[in-house]
Amino acid sequence: MTTGTGWRTTFSETMAGDGGTRPCELRLDVDVPGLLHPLADVEAGLRGRVRIPGLADDPAATGTLHIAPVARRRIRYRLGFTALDGRRLHLDGWKSVSFRHLLRSMTTLPATVTDESGAVVTEVVVRFDLRRALGPMLRSARLTRAGDRDDLAPRWDGSPGRLEVWYTTLTDPATGTGFWVHHELVAPAGGGAPHLHGWATAFPQDGPPVFARFGPHDWTEPAAGHVLGTPAATVTPHRLTGSAGTLSWDLAGDGEAGTLFTFPRWAWRTGVLPGAQVVPQPSARFTGEIRVGDRTLRVDRAPGATAHIYGHGNARRWAWLHADLGGGDVAEVVAAVSTRPGLRRLPPLPFVRLRVDGRDWPAGDPLLAALRLRADLALPTWRVHGRIGDHRLTIEVTQPPEHTVAVDYADPDGSPAVCRNTERADALVLVERRSGGRWRTVREWRLDGTAHAEVGDRA
Numbered sequence: 001m002t003t004g005t006g007w008r009t010t011f012s013e014t015m016a017g018d019g020g021t022r023p024c025e026l027r028l029d030v031d032v033p034g035l036l037h038p039l040a041d042v043e044a045g046l047r048g049r050v051r052i053p054g055l056a057d058d059p060a061a062t063g064t065l066h067i068a069p070v071a072r073r074r075i076r077y078r079l080g081f082t083a084l085d086g087r088r089l090h091l092d093g094w095k096s097v098s099f100r101h102l103l104r105s106m107t108t109l110p111a112t113v114t115d116e117s118g119a120v121v122t123e124v125v126v127r128f129d130l131r132r133a134l135g136p137m138l139r140s141a142r143l144t145r146a147g148d149r150d151d152l153a154p155r156w157d158g159s160p161g162r163l164e165v166w167y168t169t170l171t172d173p174a175t176g177t178g179f180w181v182h183h184e185l186v187a188p189a190g191g192g193a194p195h196l197h198g199w200a201t202a203f204p205q206d207g208p209p210v211f212a213r214f215g216p217h218d219w220t221e222p223a224a225g226h227v228l229g230t231p232a233a234t235v236t237p238h239r240l241t242g243s244a245g246t247l248s249w250d251l252a253g254d255g256e257a258g259t260l261f262t263f264p265r266w267a268w269r270t271g272v273l274p275g276a277q278v279v280p281q282p283s284a285r286f287t288g289e290i291r292v293g294d295r296t297l298r299v300d301r302a303p304g305a306t307a308h309i310y311g312h313g314n315a316r317r318w319a320w321l322h323a324d325l326g327g328g329d330v331a332e333v334v335a336a337v338s339t340r341p342g343l344r345r346l347p348p349l350p351f352v353r354l355r356v357d358g359r360d361w362p363a364g365d366p367l368l369a370a371l372r373l374r375a376d377l378a379l380p381t382w383r384v385h386g387r388i389g390d391h392r393l394t395i396e397v398t399q400p401p402e403h404t405v406a407v408d409y410a411d412p413d414g415s416p417a418v419c420r421n422t423e424r425a426d427a428l429v430l431v432e433r434r435s436g437g438r439w440r441t442v443r444e445w446r447l448d449g450t451a452h453a454e455v456g457d458r459a
Helices: 102-107 131-140 148-150 265-270 368-370
Strands: 001-020 022-034 042-052 056-068 074-082 087-098 108-114 121-128 142-145 162-171 178-187 195-203 208-216 233-234 239-244 246-256 273-292 295-311 316-325 329-337 349-356 357-359 375-376 381-388 393-397 405-410 414-435 436-459
Touching: 001 131, 022 056, 022 074, 022 121, 042 074, 042 246, 056 087, 056 102, 056 246, 056 273, 087 121, 142 246, 142 414, 148 273, 162 246, 162 273, 162 349, 162 414, 162 436, 178 233, 178 414, 178 436, 195 239, 195 246, 195 405, 195 414, 208 239, 246 295, 265 273, 273 329, 273 349, 295 316, 295 329, 295 436, 316 393, 316 414, 349 368, 349 375, 349 381
Parallel strands: none
Antiparallel strands: 001 022, 001 121, 001 142, 022 042, 042 056, 056 074, 074 087, 087 108, 108 121, 162 178, 162 295, 178 195, 195 208, 233 239, 239 246, 246 273, 273 295, 316 329, 316 436, 329 349, 349 357, 375 381, 381 393, 393 414, 405 414, 414 436
């Protein structure tokens, strides 16, 4: 049993060993409904990497973990994964908890690997190394509100004239390549059939961006466990797959830091504003493959994020930034001018949210902080700056023209818009505090070619 149904417990676990018939390594992310405690009898979700040299190396393995160390004296792991030769394999094993030999029984996992027919392929024994793996596991543990996970789920209620967007951006740490995949649900203002379309772009260091579109496809209710799905692209909370033109991708994402509310939480929950954006996965790490023509890029824990937008359409003018600041810290900016009468003549309103050391800043309602900031939107360089209490914030973003792609599209009412996007922007994020009559630097981050940014307007 668990308590606190409004919460989820997540952590990462690594086990390895040369026992059984061959070496094996498991790098797993565990998602437990509720608050995990010693008397738990609960089934959790598993995803991660299964590596068995010569047999499999799948970063997108999924399965379940039955945790019942006291009630059943067992912790059972079940995983499905793909072998190097394309076969689907299944790993099934459990830790038999013995209170006389507690440490050994809680850290040793014997398991059997079978194929689709049930035939045994191999047997393995992996162990949890207390000296090397305990610290990282404890540091990875998070307690998040279960509702935050719903912030990725579709919001559209069937109303005409609505636009819903999911987009993921990442940077491969090995090559510096940026990647952007963008999915849009459009419900026409005239009441026509809703459709899903989108695009993907690779931003290599050694060449121009490679851009391609997919869709449109008729909108259908997503399958269980999916955010959306079409013949060209699928999104689940932990995996992105799809193809567009010469691009294709298969990426497993992890990271359970909780939703980053760039806009106020009440604005996202109620939909009272013309539009709102949140980041359900603000500090994700992506592993898998991106194919660009005949080149295959294998990424391993590439930093990135997945965001979600819902509203009546694009703003009149806007700018956006996602900056991975390292160590789980991120900065998110959305500065926009509304299309609504009476609001369209106002200057851009910048919503800014930093998550540093697990805390969100500015504290309180992001709308109140936005009223104290200014945004200067231009290309190639745009800025957000202003004072919040006794702090001064400066964010400066430069989008290199040679690494920026322009994308045109239409709102639900047919109005044209264009965005200019890059996943290879430079950015400065500076927080200062007034002390002794002088401004002193509190935190400063500089990103060279790894910031994700966009400036858009009505075409």
